[in-house]
Amino acid sequence: MIGRANPRTWSGVWRTAAMAVLVLMVSVSAGALDAGGRLRVQGDWEQDEDPQGRMTLNAWARLYPQLQGDATAELLIEGVAIFQFDDFAAADLEYFTARVAVPGLLGDNSVFRARGGRYQLRDRIGLIVDHRVDGIGFGVDYPTASIRIAGGYTGLLLKQNASIVMSAGDITDQFDEFTTTAPPRWIGQLEVDFPELFARQTVVLGGIVQHDRRSTNEDTVDTQYGYLGLSGRLAGGLYYQTGGVFGGVQRKDDALGIDSSGSMVAASHRFVLFMESLASSVFTLRGLYASGSDGDFEPYTPITSVSTIPLAPVPVSDLLLGSAEYTFRPFHRSESDIARNIGLTAYGAAIFTADPTADDAYRGTEAGGRIALRPFSDIGGSIKVGAFIPDEGDVTVRGRVEFSTSF
């Protein structure tokens, strides 16, 4: 986190750290402290490639300063150590988040919320950003609506602990040994949430602006997103979640004479059917569209990668995806905790380019399965195996083993 920080930034960091130590001492003396850790190990295997392993160890402390009245506060300090086997080891500050909630500050039935430091910034429809930033956010909750405004900077994170890849410059920096920090981008968000607005359906409206802080002598990408989301229950155990994004993108590189701008769109829809009586079954159907470069639109460019299919790396850009997944717990009536929490999953996903009528639009299908184990509340693991069957070329088999525990 040293690379791009200036002296003023460090002055702020030291002041914040001093405040944190003070709050820590007061909280410890009052017993208002909790602490723990998490260990996660992941191994990835791909046919004809060397296996890869990654271990992350998180240690956290939560402090609860005493406030007057019904107001509550929390300070979360969390560090992470990352070991990518045969590659790198890194340690970073995962979270340093102060939160305050004050009921009744902005009227009866209101809860004012503020947060600052290093925290997670995400959009509610899951198509744009889900990443840690250094910044602040404010919000107010009413029974019928919630409003949030938040902003932050990504350039103080270690690049090994970040997942923002929007431009060729971002990719270059990943492999540049002199670049230690994540892509320097400002992100601002305004989101309004109407919980159960009608017939128990929730509506989300929002906008996000992302500004690349690199010099225009480098490859820069600025983006803006407006989004709308709907979610709720349709009948019985059938739920849905849908979201759409319309945005703008500007790409500049003075050295290469690039100065382009355009629009981009993305949409996602998901049906989820819960059937507890049928071995705790969960059926999921999903459709995902992300614009490509077809004259009307630019390729969709999210700030962070969006989950597509379990194993093959498929970026959300110039993409039309349809997937189905079925999960059930075959021993859900067992007396044994270990057996009862075994989950089996089968899935399949077909992938096309954004224009399915174009020649060579079909890119391939991934099909596979997963076994998930959670013998105890604080230990879990899973094994995934899948095969990607491309339109042309050979089938690629991939696998992933995950284990995690919290303590």
Add this chain to the structure above:
Amino acid sequence: MSRRIGMVLMVVLVAVSATVYGQSAERMDAILASDPLSFGDAAYLAVISAGLMDPDGEASDALAIIATRIAEREHRDRYNNRDADSPVTLGEFSYLMMITHDISGGFWYRQVPGPRYAYREFAHRRLVQGQSFPLQQISGERAMRITGRVLAMREARS
């Protein structure tokens, strides 16, 4: 007190009362009104709600039952010299409830049984809600709510 909180409290009280049917209303009123809840009253509530003692018993009887169950499980005897009148913590109350209601814990609870991992288990099962931490002192009203959730969980699993 809002109507919603009052209704929740009534539901919890009915649930708890169904278990502790024979006890005096005054005793329950005192526990409900206490803030913070004492360790002795917490032990009484845990033991009575599990049906391990006659409701007319005393806190000292409840503590003796808990000491026996801790010894049976070969857990560390951490409450030998515990002042029954001092405030109970959320972690301790979670542990007392796990001991008396035979709630199984996670892997780390089985390695190091005690208030810390008992609280984690209760948080995982959403028996503890809202801002909370193991060393937090709790009121009698909050203890009643937690007890109500434990009884509801047991009812759902039986």
